[in-house]
Amino acid sequence: MTGMAVFEEISPADFFYRNRDIAGFSSPSRAIYSTLRELIENSLDACEAVRVLPEVRITLRELRPSPTGAFFYSVRVVDNGSGVPGDKIPQAFGQVLFGSKFRLKQTRGTFGLGGTMAILYGQITTEMPAHIVSSTGDRYIHDYELMIDIQKNKPNVLRYKVHTNRDGWHGTLVEFTMEGDYTRAMPKVLDYLKQTAIVNPYADITFVDPKGRLYVFERTIRKLPSPPKETLPHPYGVDAETLYRLIAMTNTKSLSAFLMEHFHRVGKSLAGKVLERANLDPNRSPKTLTPSEVSDLANVMRSFEDFLPPDASCLSPLGEEILEAGIRKELNPEFVFVTKRKPSAYSGYPFIVEVGIAYGGGIPRTGDIVLYRFANRIPLLYDETSDVSWKVIHNLMDWRYYKVNPAEDPLAIIIHLCSTKIPYKTVGKEFLSDRPEIEREILNGVRLAARNLMLYLMRKRRFEIGKKRFDLYARYLPKIARFSTLLSGHKKEPDIGPLLAKVSSLGLESPGKMKGREGSHEQSPKEEGSS
Amino acid sequence: MSRALRKKEVLERLKALGEGVYTQMQRGIFPAVRMASRSVRNIDYDPHLRQYVLGDQKVLRSARNVRHLRPLAQLLWAGHVARSLVSQGKTSTLRDLFYMAQADEVHFKDQAESDNIVTDLETILGYAREDFHVFPEERSSIFGDLTIEYTVPGYEGRRLNLMSHPDGLVIGPTLTSAEFVHCNAKICIVIEKGAMFTRFVEEKAYERFKALLIQTAGQPPRATRRLIRRLNQELGLPVIIFTDGDPWGMHIATVIISGSANAAHLRELATPDAKWCGVYATDIVNYKLPSDPLTELDIKRLYELKKDPRYEGELWKREIDMFLKIRRKAEQEAFSRYGLTYIVDKYLPDKLKELAL
Numbered sequence: 001m002t003g004m005a006v007f008e009e010i011s012p013a014d015f016f017y018r019n020r021d022i023a024g025f026s027s028p029s030r031a032i033y034s035t036l037r038e039l040i041e042n043s044l045d046a047c048e049a050v051r052v053l054p055e056v057r058i059t060l061r062e063l064r065p066s067p068t069g070a071f072f073y074s075v076r077v078v079d080n081g082s083g084v085p086g087d088k089i090p091q092a093f094g095q096v097l098f099g100s101k102f103r104l105k106q107t108r109g110t111f112g113l114g115g116t117m118a119i120l121y122g123q124i125t126t127e128m129p130a131h132i133v134s135s136t137g138d139r140y141i142h143d144y145e146l147m148i149d150i151q152k153n154k155p156n157v158l159r160y161k162v163h164t165n166r167d168g169w170h171g172t173l174v175e176f177t178m179e180g181d182y183t184r185a186m187p188k189v190l191d192y193l194k195q196t197a198i199v200n201p202y203a204d205i206t207f208v209d210p211k212g213r214l215y216v217f218e219r220t221i222r223k224l225p226s227p228p229k230e231t232l233p234h235p236y237g238v239d240a241e242t243l244y245r246l247i248a249m250t251n252t253k254s255l256s257a258f259l260m261e262h263f264h265r266v267g268k269s270l271a272g273k274v275l276e277r278a279n280l281d282p283n284r285s286p287k288t289l290t291p292s293e294v295s296d297l298a299n300v301m302r303s304f305e306d307f308l309p310p311d312a313s314c315l316s317p318l319g320e321e322i323l324e325a326g327i328r329k330e331l332n333p334e335f336v337f338v339t340k341r342k343p344s345a346y347s348g349y350p351f352i353v354e355v356g357i358a359y360g361g362g363i364p365r366t367g368d369i370v371l372y373r374f375a376n377r378i379p380l381l382y383d384e385t386s387d388v389s390w391k392v393i394h395n396l397m398d399w400r401y402y403k404v405n406p407a408e409d410p411l412a413i414i415i416h417l418c419s420t421k422i423p424y425k426t427v428g429k430e431f432l433s434d435r436p437e438i439e440r441e442i443l444n445g446v447r448l449a450a451r452n453l454m455l456y457l458m459r460k461r462r463f464e465i466g467k468k469r470f471d472l473y474a475r476y477l478p479k480i481a482r483f484s485t486l487l488s489g490h491k492k493e494p495d496i497g498p499l500l501a502k503v504s505s506l507g508l509e510s511p512g513k514m515k516g517r518e519g520s521h522e523q524s525p526k527e528e529g530s531s
Numbered sequence: 532m533s534r535a536l537r538k539k540e541v542l543e544r545l546k547a548l549g550e551g552v553y554t555q556m557q558r559g560i561f562p563a564v565r566m567a568s569r570s571v572r573n574i575d576y577d578p579h580l581r582q583y584v585l586g587d588q589k590v591l592r593s594a595r596n597v598r599h600l601r602p603l604a605q606l607l608w609a610g611h612v613a614r615s616l617v618s619q620g621k622t623s624t625l626r627d628l629f630y631m632a633q634a635d636e637v638h639f640k641d642q643a644e645s646d647n648i649v650t651d652l653e654t655i656l657g658y659a660r661e662d663f664h665v666f667p668e669e670r671s672s673i674f675g676d677l678t679i680e681y682t683v684p685g686y687e688g689r690r691l692n693l694m695s696h697p698d699g700l701v702i703g704p705t706l707t708s709a710e711f712v713h714c715n716a717k718i719c720i721v722i723e724k725g726a727m728f729t730r731f732v733e734e735k736a737y738e739r740f741k742a743l744l745i746q747t748a749g750q751p752p753r754a755t756r757r758l759i760r761r762l763n764q765e766l767g768l769p770v771i772i773f774t775d776g777d778p779w780g781m782h783i784a785t786v787i788i789s790g791s792a793n794a795a796h797l798r799e800l801a802t803p804d805a806k807w808c809g810v811y812a813t814d815i816v817n818y819k820l821p822s823d824p825l826t827e828l829d830i831k832r833l834y835e836l837k838k839d840p841r842y843e844g845e846l847w848k849r850e851i852d853m854f855l856k857i858r859r860k861a862e863q864e865a866f867s868r869y870g871l872t873y874i875v876d877k878y879l880p881d882k883l884k885e886l887a888l
Contacts, residue, residue, distance in 0.1 A: 469597050476600040479637060481556055483607035487549025487614060494556035499594075502561075 011153030012096040016117055017124060025121045028070035032180035033188045035118040036060070039077040039174055040193075041108040041378060042115050044200060046081025046172060051224055054203035055080045062210035066179045072126055073182065073210065075118075076175040083134045083170045086142035086162070093119055093132050093174070094146045094155020104349070104420035106228035106315050108378050115174055120148055125179035129158050137170030182210050188381060193217060194330055195372055195379035199318060199416060201326035221325040228316035231420060232264040235274070235301040236310075236348030243294050247286045255289075256282035263301075264348075265308045274304055312343030312350040315418050318377065320354075323416065327356050331412060334360030337452040338414075341445050346437040351419035353438065355445030356412075357453050363410040369393055370412040375422045375432065382430035389415040391434055392442045402450040403457065413449070415442055473503045534682065534708065538617060541663055544656045545614045552607060563593035564603065566655045567796060574795045576840040581803035582790035583841075585654075592651075601638075605648045606655075608637045613652060613663035620684040622664040622704040625649060654796040661707060661754055671755040672699030674732055675716050675743030679709040697732060699746060707754045711766060717741040718888065719762050720879075721805070723749065723774040723783055727863045727874075734875040740883070743768065750783055753800055759787060760802045769888050770802055773879075776810030777825070777860035778832040781850070789841040807846070808882045812853035815861045818878070821868055822859035829860060 010018070020026070024034035040056055047054035056079050063072040084092050096116050119130045135141040145159040182189070186209070193207055197217035202224055205217040233242065252258040259271040266274070275282045278300040280293065289297070318326070320338045327336050338356040345351065363370065373380040373389050384390055393413055399406050417432060425433035432438065477496040485493045548564065555562040567573070568588040577584040592599045592606065612631060616623055623631065629645040632638065639645040649660050656663070677693045683705045690712060693700055700706065720742045722728045728746035731737070737744055743762065747755055762768045772787055774780030784807035790800055815822050825833075833851055836842050842851065854860070866874040 472597055472600050473594075476604040477556075477594070479604040480552060480562060480594065480600075480607055483604070483611045484549045484552035484556065484562070486611045487607060488546055488553045489549070490553055494553055496556065498559040499556065499561060 011151060013120060013148055013150045013153040016096060016120060017150055020117075020121060020124075025117070028066075028068070028179055028181035029184035029188075031121055031125075031178065032060075032073070032182050032185040033192065035075060035115075035121065035178060035180070036077075036189055037192060037378075038118045039075070039115045040196065040205070042174075043077055043079030043081055043172070044196075044203060044377075045108050046079055046083070047203070048081075048224060048227060050082040050170070051227070052080055052082075052170075053219060053222060053224065054200065054205075056203060056205045058205070058207040060182060060208065060210050062182070063177065066125075068179070070179050070181045071210075072177055073180050074175065074177050075122075076173065078171065078173045080169075080171040083136040083172055084132075084142075085136055086134075086140060089132055089134055089142055089144050090146055090155035090157050092116075093130060093144075094148050094157075095153055096120065096148075104233055104314075105230045106376050106418050106420055108376055116148075118178070119174070119176055120150070122176040122178035123147055124150075126177040128177045130174065130176035132175075133173040135165050135170050137165070137168055139165050141165045141169065190215065191381055192379055195374070195381070198326040198330045198372060198414065199323070199374050199377045199379070201322060201329050218329070220329040221322060223322060225316050225318050225322055228418075229314040231311070231314040231350075232262060234264045234310040234345070234348030234350075235259075235266060235304065235307055236345075237421070238263070238298050238301050238348070240291075240295045240298045243298055247289065247294070250286055253285055254283045255280055255286050258286040264310055270304075270306060273306065274300055277304065309345045310348055310350040310420075312345075312352055314420065315343065315350055315352050316377075317352045317354055317418050318416060323354055323356055323414070327358050327412075327414060331358050332362030333358035333412070334363075335453065335456050337449050337456070339445050339448050341441045344437055344441055346423065346435045349419050349421040349423075351417060351438060351441075353441040353445050354414075354416040354418075355442065355449050356414035356416075357446070357449035358412040358414065359453055359456070360410050363412045365408065365410045367407055369406045372412060372414045373432070374414070374416040375424075376418050377416070380430050380432075384431070386425065387431035388434040388439050389413070389432065389442055392439060392446055396439075396443050397446055397450065399450070402454040404450060404453065411453075413446060415445075417442075470500075470503055473500060537658070537662055541617055541656060541658050542614065544658070545610050545617075545663070548610050548655060549607065552603075561593055561595040562603070563591050563595070564606065564655065565589050565591050566651065569650070569654060569796060571792075574792050576789075578840075580798070580801075581788075582798075582801040583792050583795035585795050602648065602651070605632070605637055605639065605645070606651055608632065608635060609645075609648050609652050613665065616664035617662075620664075622666060622683075624666050624668055625660075626668060628665060650793075650796070657796075659753060659757070659794075659797045659800065661704065661757060664704065666704045666707075666754055667752045669701045669703045669752070669754075670748040671702040671746060671751055672728070673702055673706070673743060673745045673758070674699040674728075675719075675737045676714070676741075677711060677716060677743055678713040679706065680712045681705055681709050683708060693743070694737070699728065699732070699744070702745070702752075702755050702758055704754070707758055711761070714743075714766050714768075715741065716743040716768060718883075719743045719745060719759065719768045719770045721745045721747060721751070721759060721770060721772040721787060722863075723747055723772075723780060724863055727773070730871070731875065734872055736875045736879070739875065740879065747783060747787075751787060753794065753797075756787055756790075756800045756802070759805065760799060763802045763804060770805035771808040771882070771886065771888065772805055773808055773863065774810065775860070775862045776812060776815055776820070776822075776865075778829055778836055778851075778854065780810065781807065781836065781847070782832075785839075785841050785847075806886050806888070808886060809878075810861050810863060810865070812850045812857060812859075814878075815857060815859055815865075816853070818866070818869075820861040820865040822857075822861040822865065825854065825858050825860055830855070830858075 025031045043056045044054050059076045061074045063074055066072050129145045129147045132144045141163040143161040147156045149156050201221045204219040207215040246262050250258055252261050255275055256271045259266045272282055278297045317340055320340055323338045324336050336358050341353040343350055343352050373387055423433045423435050425431055481493045481496050552562040567585040568590045573586040573588040574583055575586050592603050594600055594603055625646050629639055629642045653660055673693055675693055678690055681689045718740055725746055731744050763770050772784040774783045787802055788805045794800055833854055837851055866878055
């Protein structure tokens with residue numbers, strides 16, 4: 001023993017400072033992408049929180065080269081969202097917070113840190129303060145300049161001003177400087193914006209890049225998805241650690257009340273049955289449980305058969321109308337079909353899968369299916385081939401059955417998973433693990449979409465054949481009429497109208513009559529029959 | 532007389548074709564035209580007529596079938612053109628017709644397609660295309676002491692002796708429709724090749740044999756076959772056919788004599804009494820003619836001919852067997868080895884004696 005190890009407690013801000021790689025800030029180009037992404041998602045959340053159609057304005061300006069060979073940028077994002085109350089602004093933007101809530105909610109943020117991590121990164125790389133302006137729509141606009149005290153994890157307000165809010169503006173402006181590399185980040189950033197627009201067609205997003213180029217993602221639908229609601233954890237998702245924490249904070253006096261208060265789908269009789277199986281007295285105080293009793297209780301809760309599956313009404317799927325609007329506006333395909341699967345659950349977490357298929361038109365022929373993946377309304381851009389959706393469309397689907405050739409047909413598949421907990425496979429949070437329940441729903445959704453595409457293509461083919469046929473009649477019947485008239489010496493040509501009418505009644509149905517969305521979310525007998 | 536009747540009949544049948552289609556359309560039904568099938572299975576040899584004829588099978592060209600639409604439109608267009616040609620006394624070639632179609636926005640893929648439609652029209656009308664004034668490209672010619680009188684508009688009554696031009700006269704529409712006025716010839720000699728025809732003219736074979744000379748330039752066009760038949764039937768001239776000594780030459784003679792399968796829907800093209808006078812396979816042996824070996828294709832053709840009902844006569848059987856035996860062939864010009872005049876001085880008189888003409 002030559003030296004003594006020195007241990008020190010570190011603040012969450014310090015922790016992320018030291019581990020910024022896992023938070024998505026591993027390189028200057030990745031930092032640009034992650035920063036924009038965190039800020040945009042914050043803004044979208046802030047708008048949806050108050051049911052306002054989002055308007056997000058993003059500006060990225062290049063300031064000067066950085067010593068490391070990258071550049072310093074000024075980033076600014078303005079939204080028309082809820083705004084942050086004046087006294088909460090320093091905390092919201094100058095302190096890294098961990099959620100300690102024991103409630104679940106479908107949220108966008110990958111880490112739940114919002115923009116704070118981005119601000120922290122900006123401060124670390126440029127030593128410049130962040131500028132925050134916000135109003136909740138009351139009479140005041142709060143204007144802060146602040147920095148984060150990393151070691152203490154405390155906001156340090158450098159300047160604070162209050163302006164009169166004459167126009168009733170509500171929203172938030174976040175502006176700070178950071179080191180980054182936009183040139184290299186550009187493809188991902190644009191990809192991200194486009195895909196964000198697919199799942200947020202009700203948002204109006206503009207982006208001015210460092211070269212002054214303006215990108216506009218226009219709103220095409222004035223309808224917001226229903227907001228997600230908070231829900232209690234389902235017993236199937238519980239572990240001993242969660243129980244400890246709940247026990248530490250609960251005010252309930254009995255185990256029976258404890259289970260009913262803190263868990264989803266647990267009523268008095270079910271609580272009694274669970275405790276009976278765990279050999280615990282329902283009237284005991286939860287605080288008296290021994291570690292082995294806590295562990296046993298967790299096991300019993302996870303394996304108890306009689307709980308109803310979690311209620312999915314807390315989730316906020318996009319819905320078929322919005323998803324279709326997003327696909328149409330960004331991908332401009334010839335044909336779209338979208339389907340929202342029935343809610344399902346894995347490990348006590350409810351989830352809903354939404355699947356879209358887009359064919360032709362603006363969909364490029366890339367030699368493979370273009371896959372767009374979304375989780376809780378955010379695009380997943382990295383590690384596509386590790387994702388369960390990839391597995392479904394490449395390994396589990398037999399496209400030949402649907403008369404589709406992925407190598408030749410211009411085809412895009414859009415998968416949106418929403419859940420109170422997204423099952424990411426790694427800390428990078430860019431791809432979904434292949435949970436069998438989720439895999440099954442995705443597969444069924446893709447199958448239904450593929451079947452509808454097949455029907456469309458068959459109808460289209462039939463229409464084209466019918467059209468060709470009709471065109472031939474329209475071309476040759478007049479000639480036959482004309483020459484037979486000349487030949488027979490009649491004065492007036494015979495009327496070809498009735499014959500053309502007969503031709504068009506023989507299988508001339510426009511494929512346009514078939515709407516992509518009409519399939520709804522379940523296979524109706526009608527569709528089965530016609531396939 | 533008969534010419535005027537033919538014209539009237541052609542026009543009536545064209546009108547009937549148009550009327551049928553017109554009435555069907557007027558009644559709101561898909562128009563259809565029925566005609567004899569020209570498929571191989573429907574072609575039979577008629578030993579009485581001594582030519583190929585079509586059997587009883589019919590085909591229906593119906594607008595109900597989308598694939599028949601275009602041919603039907605083309606057929607009626609061709610009928611319309613035929614009617615104009617006949618009634619205005621004008622003529623057209625098959626090639627012409629193909630291009631005329633474009634003016635009327637009737638599309639033909641190629642001339643083969645338009646030629647085929649013309650054949651359809653022949654089948655329906657029961658008349659050869661020459662009767663509705665459509666001719667192939669002219670390449671046959673005639674020379675000899677025959678005086679004709681033109682019947683075509685602008686030339687009616689004008690006369691011409693067919694010796695008036697030493698290169699021979701083109702057997703075109705005007706000649707085919709001309710009346711024979713006076714003939715001093717006693718025989719008609721049909722010659723496959725132009726060079727040999729010229730030799731015959733130069734050697735005054737027409738004088739020596741009192742012959743009309745006709746050059747077919749390969750397989751004779753129908754107008755030429757029709758003319759040969761008329762010379763045979765109207766003037767009673769015996770006809771002899773002189774071709775290369777190979778299966779292809781034999782077949783030129785056979786088509787003149789018995790008609791072709793392609794024209795089984797037509798009558799009055801064949802000259803059943805015409806005779807093939809060489810070059811025979813036996814001539815190659817007897818005259819020790821310079822010869823070439825038969826190709827595989829020649830041999831295959833000979834075996835085909837063996838099975839053809841038109842080759843049932845003694846002469847044909849003997850010569851086919853001889854060709855297969857010696858495996859050699861000879862051109863008409865092979866006689867040149869004995870000098871330029873040999874063929875006219877020696878060979879032809881021998882042949883005429885042999886054929887008892």
